[in-house]
Amino acid sequence: MFALVNLVFLSRRGAPVFLLLALSALATGASAQPKDAPGKRLEAIRSEMDRGQSLFASGNYAGAAEVFEAGYAAYPYSAFLFNAGVCYQKQNDVDRALAKFKEYVKVDPNAPDLAKVNQRIATLEAAKAAALAAAPVGEAGAGPNAGALPSAPVLPSTDDQTSMKSLVMIETEPDGAPLRIYQRLDENAHFVLGAPANPGWKEVIATHAPANLTLDVGQYHIVVEKFRDFNASEADMTVSPGHVHQLKANLSQGKFMAFLRVSSNVLGAHVWIDDNKKERSLWGDTPHGELVPGGKHDVLVESPGFEPLQSSVELEHGEQKELEVRLERVNYGVLRIDASAPVVTVHVDDQPKGVWRSGTQPLDVRFDSGAHWLTVESDGRKTFRGKVVVPRGQILPLHVKMIPKYPRGPAWTQAIIGAAFLGASIYAGAESNRLYNELKSDNQNGSLESSDERATRGKWLAVGADAGFVVAGVLGGLATYNFIKDPLPESSVSEDKLLEFDDPLKTRPVAQLAPRRAPQNAVAVEHAPRLELTPSASTTGGGLFLGGRF
Amino acid sequence: MSHFSLRLGLLGALALGASACSWSRFDDLTDNAPVVLLEKPDSMNNGFGVSLATATKDEHTELLVGGTVTTSGAALYQLGEDSAPNTKATDTNYCSGDGKPCFLSSLIAGFANAQGPDRSRPLCFAVGSGEVVKQGLVMRCQDGGEYTLDMPQAAEDLLAMAIAQNQPRDFPMVTDRSDDPLLLASLPEKRLAWFYPEKSDILSELPLPDGVEVDDPSFGSSLAVLAVEGGRVLAVGVPGKSRVLLWKTEPDANPSFLGCWSGTSGMGRALASGKVNADGNDDLVVSDETQVHVLDGSSLFQLPESNASDCDRPLVIAGSRLGSFGCGSTSPLSGCERSEFGAALAVGDLDGDGDGEVIVGAPKMTVRGKENAGALLVYDADAATETAPVDAKFMSSAESGDELGRSIVAPHVGKRDIIAAGAPGHGKAALFYCSSLLPHGAGGSRCP
Numbered sequence: 002m003f004a005l006v007n008l009v010f011l012s013r014r015g016a017p018v019f020l021l022l023a024l025s026a027l028a029t030g031a032s033a034q035p036k037d038a039p040g041k042r043l044e045a046i047r048s049e050m051d052r053g054q055s056l057f058a059s060g061n062y063a064g065a066a067e068v069f070e071a072g073y074a075a076y077p078y079s080a081f082l083f084n085a086g087v088c089y090q091k092q093n094d095v096d097r098a099l100a101k102f103k104e105y106v107k108v109d110p111n112a113p114d115l116a117k118v119n120q121r122i123a124t125l126e127a128a129k130a131a132a133l134a135a136a137p138v139g140e141a142g143a144g145p146n147a148g149a150l151p152s153a154p155v156l157p158s159t160d161d162q163t164s165m166k167s168l169v170m171i172e173t174e175p176d177g178a179p180l181r182i183y184q185r186l187d188e189n190a191h192f193v194l195g196a197p198a199n200p201g202w203k204e205v206i207a208t209h210a211p212a213n214l215t216l217d218v219g220q221y222h223i224v225v226e227k228f229r230d231f232n233a234s235e236a237d238m239t240v241s242p243g244h245v246h247q248l249k250a251n252l253s254q255g256k257f258m259a260f261l262r263v264s265s266n267v268l269g270a271h272v273w274i275d276d277n278k279k280e281r282s283l284w285g286d287t288p289h290g291e292l293v294p295g296g297k298h299d300v301l302v303e304s305p306g307f308e309p310l311q312s313s314v315e316l317e318h319g320e321q322k323e324l325e326v327r328l329e330r331v332n333y334g335v336l337r338i339d340a341s342a343p344v345v346t347v348h349v350d351d352q353p354k355g356v357w358r359s360g361t362q363p364l365d366v367r368f369d370s371g372a373h374w375l376t377v378e379s380d381g382r383k384t385f386r387g388k389v390v391v392p393r394g395q396i397l398p399l400h401v402k403m404i405p406k407y408p409r410g411p412a413w414t415q416a417i418i419g420a421a422f423l424g425a426s427i428y429a430g431a432e433s434n435r436l437y438n439e440l441k442s443d444n445q446n447g448s449l450e451s452s453d454e455r456a457t458r459g460k461w462l463a464v465g466a467d468a469g470f471v472v473a474g475v476l477g478g479l480a481t482y483n484f485i486k487d488p489l490p491e492s493s494v495s496e497d498k499l500l501e502f503d504d505p506l507k508t509r510p511v512a513q514l515a516p517r518r519a520p521q522n523a524v525a526v527e528h529a530p531r532l533e534l535t536p537s538a539s540t541t542g543g544g545l546f547l548g549g550r551f
Numbered sequence: 552m553s554h555f556s557l558r559l560g561l562l563g564a565l566a567l568g569a570s571a572c573s574w575s576r577f578d579d580l581t582d583n584a585p586v587v588l589l590e591k592p593d594s595m596n597n598g599f600g601v602s603l604a605t606a607t608k609d610e611h612t613e614l615l616v617g618g619t620v621t622t623s624g625a626a627l628y629q630l631g632e633d634s635a636p637n638t639k640a641t642d643t644n645y646c647s648g649d650g651k652p653c654f655l656s657s658l659i660a661g662f663a664n665a666q667g668p669d670r671s672r673p674l675c676f677a678v679g680s681g682e683v684v685k686q687g688l689v690m691r692c693q694d695g696g697e698y699t700l701d702m703p704q705a706a707e708d709l710l711a712m713a714i715a716q717n718q719p720r721d722f723p724m725v726t727d728r729s730d731d732p733l734l735l736a737s738l739p740e741k742r743l744a745w746f747y748p749e750k751s752d753i754l755s756e757l758p759l760p761d762g763v764e765v766d767d768p769s770f771g772s773s774l775a776v777l778a779v780e781g782g783r784v785l786a787v788g789v790p791g792k793s794r795v796l797l798w799k800t801e802p803d804a805n806p807s808f809l810g811c812w813s814g815t816s817g818m819g820r821a822l823a824s825g826k827v828n829a830d831g832n833d834d835l836v837v838s839d840e841t842q843v844h845v846l847d848g849s850s851l852f853q854l855p856e857s858n859a860s861d862c863d864r865p866l867v868i869a870g871s872r873l874g875s876f877g878c879g880s881t882s883p884l885s886g887c888e889r890s891e892f893g894a895a896l897a898v899g900d901l902d903g904d905g906d907g908e909v910i911v912g913a914p915k916m917t918v919r920g921k922e923n924a925g926a927l928l929v930y931d932a933d934a935a936t937e938t939a940p941v942d943a944k945f946m947s948s949a950e951s952g953d954e955l956g957r958s959i960v961a962p963h964v965g966k967r968d969i970i971a972a973g974a975p976g977h978g979k980a981a982l983f984y985c986s987s988l989l990p991h992g993a994g995g996s997r998c999p
């Protein structure tokens with residue numbers, strides 16, 4: 002069973018390189034021997050290697066050495082020799098250790114660690130010589146443990162299970178592709194293909210596929226160089242101790258595939274290819290590039306808050322094309338309203354739009370973009386009314402500060418008392434006028450007395466009425482003043498930063514216009530590691546591509 | 552703050568100004584009100600306005616207002632100009648007692664000139680009976696001088712007994728309105744009537760023909776003196792008998808009985824004299840319980856002496872009649888019935904046209920819902936066929952029980968007469984300056 006891994010690298014120059022690797026490691030089988038099924042052979046190698054590694058880890062060095070010896074006998078990979086040598090060395094069996102190390106050097110003269118192994122051999126021989134010089138004549142080489150040193154310990158014993166060599170099997174389809182293996186020396190170093198130098202990386206081997214390599218534990222970068230009309234590829238690999246790794250690269254030919262990259266003025270816009278009804282998963286988020294079959298493709302780009310854009314693109318085989326689209330904002334927006342009051346009623350252009358209550362989510366009101374009259378009311382608070390500009394395709398958070406109404410108790414008291422005075426004055430005035438008219442009538446018919454009590458009463462009523470009018474006027478003025486007086490500010494609204502529409506395809510709103518993003522943030526987004534699954538087909542095979550962007 | 556205070560002050564000043572204007576209009580009305588109440592003196596604590604008398608000499612008019620008959624005194628008011636009447640009494644010692652017995656009469660009389668024991672005195676009033684220098688009818692004049700007039704012996708005897716027993720007696724008295732009036736007096740208790748000719752303090756009794764039935768305590772309760780062609784017609788009412796007795800006097804001649812006029816019930820309960828028509832002679836006004844009759848003084852004066860005792864001279868009286876009228880009605884007044892229409896009468900030239908109007912008191916009349924407030928009804932006798940009064944007077948502050956119209960006189964002020972009426976129910980007396988008969992502007996500032 003194979004898992005196809007599509008690793009997509011973006012170089013710093015922006016030029017895409019691809020590596021199609023069929024990775025079969027540990028659980029998958031492959032065999033270099035024609036007589037075995039590849040899977041069984043690889044399983045057998047892995048089994049031997051794992052068994053020896055487990056014995057070594059448990060301290061059974063003799064058993065481990067036996068397993069590695071048997072492994073090498075069945076599958077002559079140099080890693081078994083080295084690992085057996087380490088086991089003997091752990092047993093202070095200098096001769097056997099030297100024999101395995103020397104055989105290792107002999108069968109794998111291009112081993113990347115050849116110098117280290119030679120150094121190990123020299124160290125062991127020196128230790129052996131020192132031991133022989135110190136031992137009495139005739140002891141050396143006698144008996145069943147003739148190879149063992151007479152006095153122990155004399156050998157370095159710093160090896161642990163990480164000292165176990167692993168077997169790395171690299172194949173390409175087709176065979177013969179040139180390979181370069183780089184080991185990372187600096188954990189923070191990044192490999193750049195084509196760069197004149199890659200600091201922190203060391204080329205440990207250059208060979209051709211297929212290649213069976215014995216490698217130390219560590220981080221490696223494998224580069225499959227351009228080979229005939231096949232494209233160059235590369236991949237990272239982590240080598241574990243005492244394991245068998247197999248990599249198989251299906252090299253792509255430029256004439257069968259094309260590369261399409263879609264970018265837009267909105268970072269993170271969703272892109273569908275040949276799926277205008279969005280019945281499948283999205284192709285990617287802008288900017289996004291990927292191998293696509295040559296020919297005509299329908300491209301649908303969408304982002305919340307923007308009008309969807311459909312476009313077509315024609316690609317030749319092996320062609321790399323950049324499609325830049327420009328999305329336009331929709332002509333409506335959302336007001337996201339909350340307020341500093343328990344309950345507020347929201348009207349836009351005098352149309353009721355809802356009620357917001359404290360402790361709940363802000364009230365979203367969708368409206369055509371442009372200027373609108375916003376009215377927010379709340380009991381006991383001053384009504385806010387003002388113009389707001391609804392943005393296009395964005396959310397405008399509005400925080401309405403509802404100011405309590407200024408208390409009008411004194412004004413009402415003055416008004417009521419003033420009204421009472423006014424009413425009493427009107428009554429008194431009317432009564433005074435009535436009396437005056439009576440007296441005047443009596444005067445007309447000659448009956449009016451000079452001391453008529455009604456004249457006195459009418460006079461006092463007139464005085465009272467006029468005084469009452471004065472008091473009512475004063476109180477009315479005071480009431481008016483106190484009705485108008487308002488030291489408190491008006492209710493106001495503060496606008497927050499514009500927000501993008503929520504994106505149901507993502508956990509957070511991502512739509513952002515590219516020019517508005519800070520340059521360093523833009524780089525960060527572009528380099529954010531992402532994985533994606535994409536069905537793939539080519540002239541040489543097909544499968545599900547797991548894409549990664551680094 | 553100062554600006555606010557200034558504005559408040561200005562507002563207050565404007566309001567006060569407006570207020571002053573609004574309440575001062577009442578003063579504008581009352582300062583020149585057509586009705587002026589006379590101030591009741593504190594000393595008159597026993598009735599006020601029960602009786603009235605007026606006297607005018609040389610454009611100087613006085614009004615005497617009496618209190619309760621026989622038990623009170625009277626107060627004198629100088630009316631002066633109509634624009635500024637003296638409402639405060641100038642002399643309250645009329646029949647005040649003051650250590651000397653004096654019984655105020657129910658009818659008191661004024662003199663332009665009165666003949667005293669030694670000389671003629673201006674502006675005097677016959678106020679009652681008593682003892683000043685001696686016992687008799689008490690006279691008091693403007694200068695404060697008092698004297699008495701002799702009475703018939705029977706009257707003097709009764710007065711002496713009354714004084715001795717402190718049992719007052721009423722001696723009604725009237726005069727005509729000439730410069731030298733004749734004083735007519737009576738003693739109802741004794742059915743006596745006598746008079747003092749002009750410019751004389753010598754009494755003359757009025758003889759009664761035999762057989763004339765006058766034996767009634769109402770004899771002489773109403774009196775009237777008409778100045779006619781240099782002589783006088785004397786009228787004595789006997790309302791209890793519904794009769795009016797008439798005499799004629801002429802200078803240097805004994806009085807002669809003209810006859811007895813018997814009429815409807817209450818005939819003669821009030822009598823008055825004055826120039827009702829334009830012949831220059833006084834006419835007689837007589838009331839009964841329902842109507843007021845005006846008889847031509849000249850016609851009465853021409854009546855021959857009579858010895859008839861049946862009091863039935865209707866034909867003669869009918870020939871003297873100028874007119875008769877009843878209560879009628881006006882809008883602010885109601886209840887002519889039981890109004891005691893005609894309880895008091897007076898004649899005054901209210902419009903100054905030379906002939907007088909009849910002023911009738913109805914003291915029990917209801918005014919504006921005030922029962923017994925009383926009213927004065929003015930009739931133009933020249934149009935005597937009219938039953939409705941040409942004018943109705945009442946007090947604008949009428950109260951129930953005022954009984955305005957219980958006493959009436961018509962003082963002469965300026966070139967016309969005004970009405971003075973008593974409302975003894977509440978001790979009021981008022982001057983009524985205006986009349987609807989007055990031409991526009993003729994009444995001065997008091998009469999709009």
